[in-house]
Amino acid sequence: MKSLNKIPMKLLNIIQPYTTRSILKYSAIIVITWIVVFACFLTSTTLNNQQKLNQNLKTINNLESKMSNIQKITANSKITSQLNLDFILPDGLTDEAKTYIKELNLTSPGENNQPFHFHKPIPAHIVNKTEEMYNKYGFNAFASSLVSLNRNLPDVRNDVCKNRKYRNEQFSKVSIIIPFYNDEWSLLMRTVHSIIRKSPLHLIEEIILVDDYSTYEHLQENLKNYTKSLPVTVKVIRTHKRLGIVANRVFGARNAVAPVLIYVDSHIECFDGWLEPILDRFVDNMELVVSPNISDTNRFNLAVNFNKTAGRTMGMNWRLEFKWIPNEVIEGNKSVPIYDPKPTPIVIFAVLAIGRKFFEKIGYLDIDFDIWGGEDFELALRAWMCGGRVELVPCSLVAHMFREHKYKHRSKGKGGYRWNMNRIAEIWLGKYKRRYYKYVKPRRRRFGDIQERLKLKKELNCKNFQWYLDNVFPALKEMD
Template structure:
């Protein structure tokens, strides 16, 4: 790598003649959105808009100018590009593949391996083998992301593995800087900067460069800004950024290093948490993680999953992250459970083989990881777990959860004395983050005004609508300084009480709450 004048020219790919064998219109029309249907229903993005856009569209080059002056020689290793999918929209899947073929030097693509994770229509994958370099593997039952990626990696012939999601668009010269970093050091796992493809309009939007992956103790991934000190140290905007964790959807890794480190945890289900397990393992067992600013790939970020989790989205994520905590987080797993109290009783399968792998690889401790990789992650002072019913005389706070509802209501109902399924909707936990949670959902308010309803929504750390404190028998909403209360509504009977927030008054029995341990 060097200045443009000092290195060999890039080899541009030209696939136009090879596309003649593939009937793109017939492929797309077979699963086309129909007028009158909800364009978001099947894929949780605007299918209608995606189909209006050409699979061969131009996108803006979002790299820093410095990156455009860098060139890469032809002796970079060809890579196997692995794309797994389940019931992906044909328009986005095809655009992903075509962007790879259009914007990647031909000599750097060993193969494009599609792993169809038992989609409803086998033709989604099988018809694409007419495209250059494309191979198709189809699972005979639903396996999930982890096992599907392992299947693709096992048959890959390239010396490096490039994992992509099935709703991406790679940008100009995206692959060369990634392969270059891995060629320099095979223990590096490298990622592009992930630009945004808008789920409504499918416009391609540049993302900020100076970001890295981070997380909280509940093991929720989040993008975070580099600190002023870290920014000051980056004199060259093309310089890679060390990251404590990767998003997990898009990265390049040496195949032999992938195998040596134990691939993925095969007992993780469907999707979620595998990026934590991979990231901890890479750092703690001798490797490193980087984001390479000169590589840009667009990705459609959805607000929800369009596909079904056999055991439910939340249950699957908790199982996967619990396996990660039990194998890799040592004594610090107590903070994971303090943030996710309901994970304590969840089954997570046998982890002995992963513990054996960790011992065999002689990996560092999680304490080492915190001190050397992610010192910015604050260790909580309190890891106690307070869990039980929130009681008002003979009634208990109960969630009225309905399947597929994003917001759930709350009611006061007679307390269920017998433990079991019937009692779950009345069990709550106070966490050290000052949230009141039930499974993955948190008590929140609609507005900060008196009389505002209290509802149950997806937990989000740092959201001031979700933070509470218990003072004596009152539960106070921290941002509004209003107290948890009940108001009569409907027919005005005692059994018809709505849960709200109101100005705090110690004399009101409707604001007196007791926490009884479960």
């Protein structure tokens, strides 16, 4: 107060307009300006936030749809990605194998279908080991034990096959049946790993390893325990005595649950996209036997020869021996595009698919066959003649190894391979069996009791061999 009194009037006059009127006025302006500015700021931030929120929502929606797509894709097929599975599937190289690989200075032997070979000179103990294992298993098992169970084979699919749409989603599942007897571990397990790595897993109901009473230690508890760790259902079932591969295959079928069965030998490897073209055929017709294209794995260096696979169909001669036959010979003037599924006179059991109920209906296999041989020819003839269809699907490729000694062992009292072939001739060839015997000239025509199978043939109202020759395999008429 005191100071106010002392303030000169001039100054008071100067101050007064500001203090009383102007200050109020300017303050109001400033406050209003601030309010406006603040309001603008608020509005803009809110708008901004709203926009951001909208954007975020969009992103979330996008992400969600992407996620559900990913889930769909994963559920559909993409879980076969090798990267993912190689975390789960071990390469199977034992410490011993790793030591040999180091000693022999090998780098990823067998990888990407590189032929296996030793650097020279080969140490004597390696030569001995290689020979010993070759004699035991009928192929270069020592080399195989040094090759990863997850080795890659190149994707050799033709563009036509790769880009074709296969109708797998309309389809349920397969049981993959692998009969074996005293097999070498790495070859058998590479078969299992390759099926898992090269198939859309949601299509596999189960893999069934059917052990025909093996005696080797590594195929007992060890096998059961190992298969438990695999990312698909693997059943190991065991016969109560040696049955031979024919009865063993029937035993496998009786234990399978999926609508389609695929038999694979214990010494195969699948190529990319092998399964889808096979299953596609069963969407229209379950009364079907389907074979993929099969290429040879060299039993010495384990390299797969996949060069000569197109343009040929499976057939046989009058001795009932397997022959690859050029398509034009089989098809005559009705030529089918080279990569299209096509009828085939014969299939081989190395890899073949069959509708489970159809297999049962036409009487599985002839279990009076001896241990090994010809059961696939018998099945193909029976399937054709008793109302089914047999096809080759060139877009599917599987590698199969012919070992030196096959599913070895011969039973007492029967005559092995020839016994089986005689049964085929007697049951299925009708009057044409004379032509078979003319070429084969067996010392004795032994084939056992065929009454049951003849009865089945009659019950199923099967066509005769003349029909097969006229409609399925006319080229055989001209063959020697």
